[in-house]
Amino acid sequence: MASPIATARARTSCYRCHKRKKRCDRALPSCSNCEVAHVRCSFLDDDRQTASYPVAYVRGLERRVRDMEKRMASKSHMPPFADEGHASLNDDHPYAHSTMEDMQILGQEDSSTFGAVPNASAANSSGDFPTLLQDPPPSFVGELKTLSLEATAERHLGSTSGVSFARLTQMVLRRLTPDKADFVFINHRENYSGAHLFAFNSPSELLNPSLFESLNDSVSIHPILFGDVVLSDIAEPSASVADLNLPTDQAYIDRLVEFYFAHSNTLYPILYRDEFLQSLRQVRENSEHPTMNSSLSLFRIWMVLAIGSTAYSSVSLSEESESLVYYSKALEYLEQAMEFGEMAALEVIMLQVSYSFFNQLGPNTWFLVGLAARLALGMGLHTSSTYIGMPLDMEQRRKRIFFSIYMMDRVVSNALGRPFAVHDDDIDISPFVGVDDENIQADGIHTQSSLQPSLLAIPLHILALRKIASKIAKQVYSNRETANLSSKERENVLHTLHKELIDWRRGMPFPLPDINSQVPHLTTNWFDFNYYTHIALLYRPSPLLPTMDQERIKILLEAASMSLRQAFNMHQQRRFAYNWLNFLSLFTSTLSLIYSTTVQPDNLVTILKETKAIDDLDLAIGLFDTFGVKFPAANKIRGMIAEISRRYKDLRDSTI
Structure with a gap:
């Protein structure tokens, strides 16, 4: 024995x-x-x-x-080893992938191909166990998975998340190596205290699910991205939090409330401003004798302060201990607030989702969006029969709630490449109207003055973008939708969606309300940034068009460059939100720039001299530097991008 x-x-x-x-x-x-x-x-x-x-x-x-x-x-x-087969990434060799984990691309670059891509699994697979010797070399795939999965503490990432594209981008970098070998990043150890990590035998082991959080854990405690803080550490009641009252600085509280309604409630119009302000006044005037509805009112108040504080911190890059205290205080009223009915429960869930977009120490975003969607569908908020005979003000309130859930679902599901919780084909109601709260009465809706556009025109326009994004996910990234299409039909899908994005950008609300100089989506740069990121999503290699021609490569390069420039413009204006969603968008835009620059069929030195790819890459490096203040993972990504920038510059200057 x-x-x-x-x-x-x-x-x-x-x-x-x-x-x-x-x-x-x-x-x-x-x-x-x-x-x-x-x-x-x-x-x-x-x-x-x-x-x-x-x-x-x-x-x-x-x-x-x-x-x-x-x-x-x-x-x-x-x-x-025997010489392995190779194939070129060109129009004669289309590739298709049913899942990101299945996509394998073989290739050897020459002057006739658009990319040099080796086999993803063509590494030493001797069967040796991982050893505790050194850090594994960083990779785009590993960092993208870390960034995306740390936001939700779950394993699966689907096609729109960009992991396939990250792998492809990593592979085309062979063009930067003298012997066309795999491009291996050096180990970047800045802002990382670990002594040793596993040294894997093949790139595929970097995708090992055991590196990520269990599905049973709602908040990641892996220290790479958001810091090693567990929700229970900040949410458990303590004497200091339990005895906390509203701050006495009324002007400061008013600024947080104003920022919430200008920023977060403009993106997702969950609350009615006048109703909230009335509740806030009542609590201030009668704090020791709360009314019957105090638990729901108090939950709203503390969540608005938490969201307003963390949203402001994401723009100003200030520390977030204050928002954590507000959030912890709100949790004391969560269970009682949920008991006020289904609509109250939806509000409670959605306010937590809104908070989680900026602060990942809160609840699981993916789980809560799905929970809110199923509750809304169970209430029939997606079907017109539910609203028959309902007062108009109540109807508009429910439509705002439902379409806010829809937009949240599109943002999170597209970012993580997962199925939508709400399907477009099931919705048979019109969106909410773009008028201010005071113009909505139980018996009718008053017309908004055209000289003073409503703030609700912004979420309505964003809703239109989320619907286009939904089409892109279904028509471009779904193998089931694209499998039987001819080449001409595939091109028609691409051009139709591109035209819809152009029409969306041209139809931007104008003039934009000038109510807060630090809110990103109250500037045209934010709309341009989203336009170009969606163009890049549309034109990068996908199940619809897995092979690239020169025209699409150039469109992808322009979209990636412009998206980075718009982000940098907002950064200079001090109105760029440094949250995990923008972190992910910036990373995928940078990957699009690297891929579309490196994969072009022309001489790479000529491309680097004739385009501003290096300048745009340096803009991205500056943005990742700033993101590194809040997200330690940005420092490793910044080092990887800087390494490519240095290699680009060496090539560009080699013939001078």
Whole structure:
């Protein structure tokens, strides 16, 4: 009978077990609790941790080293690998992929192809176990998955998320290497305290699901992106939070409320401004004797302060401890507020979604959007029969709620490449009207003055963009929709959607309300930024058109460049929101720029001299520098982009 395997053990519990007050077996390199939860154990990152090593464990390591030395010696006498097949990424070799994990592209660049792309799995696969030797080289795929999955603490990313495109971009970078070998980034260790990570044997192992949070955890505690803070650490009632009252600085509270309604409630018109202000006055005047509806009113008030504070912090890059306190206070009233009926429950859920767009220490965005969507569908808010005989003011309130859920669903689902919770074919109601609250009465709607456009014209126009994005996801990134289309039909789909985006941009509300100089979507740059990011989404390689021609490559290059410039313009104006959604958009725009620059059929040196790709890439580096203040992952991405920029500059200057 084999004796049990001896294990090295740390002298203290891991960080996760300590915070959760669970018994830790202190096994190295990862405790069993973290292994079961598929969570990265703090032992892997803490080089200050001391450990005890049993004699049997040390002898076992010595045996493994000897076995590996023998294996390596035997391999050195093996014949070289047979030459693998290659294929060109051009019009004669279309590729299709049903899922991102299945997409494999083979290629060897020459003057007749639009990209040099090696086999994603053509790496050493000797079967050796990962070893604790060095950090794995960074990759676009790994960083995109980290950025996207840290926002939701779940594993799956679908086609519109851009992971396939990140892999393809990584592959075309072979053109930058002298021997056309795989482009390998150096290890960037700035702002990272870990001592060792797994050194994987093949690029596919970078996609190992065990690197990400368990589906059962609603908030990621992996320290790479948002910091190692657990929701329970900030949400559990404490004496300081339980006794917290509204700040006495009324002017400051008014500024937070104003910013919420100018920023977040303009994107998602969940609350009625006058109704909220009346509740706020009542609470201020009668704080010791709350009314019957106080739990719902108090939840709204504290959530508005939390969202207003965190949204402002995302623009100003100020610290967010204040918004966490407000959010924690709101959670005290959550359960009671949910008891005020289905519409109140929808408000409660959607306010939490709005908060999570800016602060990932809150609840799981993906889960809450799905929950709100199913509750709204169960109430029939998507069908016209529900509104028969309903007073107009009540109808408009429900439509605002429903289409806010729709927009949230499109934003999150497209960012993560997941199925929509609300389907367009199931909706048979018209959108809410674009008039101010005071013009909506139970018996009718008064016409808004054309000289003073309503603030609601903005979410209505954004709703139109989300509908176009929904079409792009269905008609461009769905294999089921594209499988039986001819080449001409595929081109028609592309051109039709492009025209819809052009019409959307031309139909932008004008003039934009000038109510706050720091709100991003009250400037034309925000609409331009979204226009170009959607053009890039439309034109990058996809199941609809997996192969690229020169015209589409140039359109993709222009869209990527313009989106980065618009983001930088907002950055200079101090009205760019540094949240995880814009982080993801900026990353995918940068990938589009790198891909469309590197994959062009012309001489790369000529392309770099004739375009502003290097200048645009340097703009992206500056933006990632700023994102690094809030998101540590931005520092690694910035290093990767800077490395490509340096390589571009070396090529451009090589013939001078």
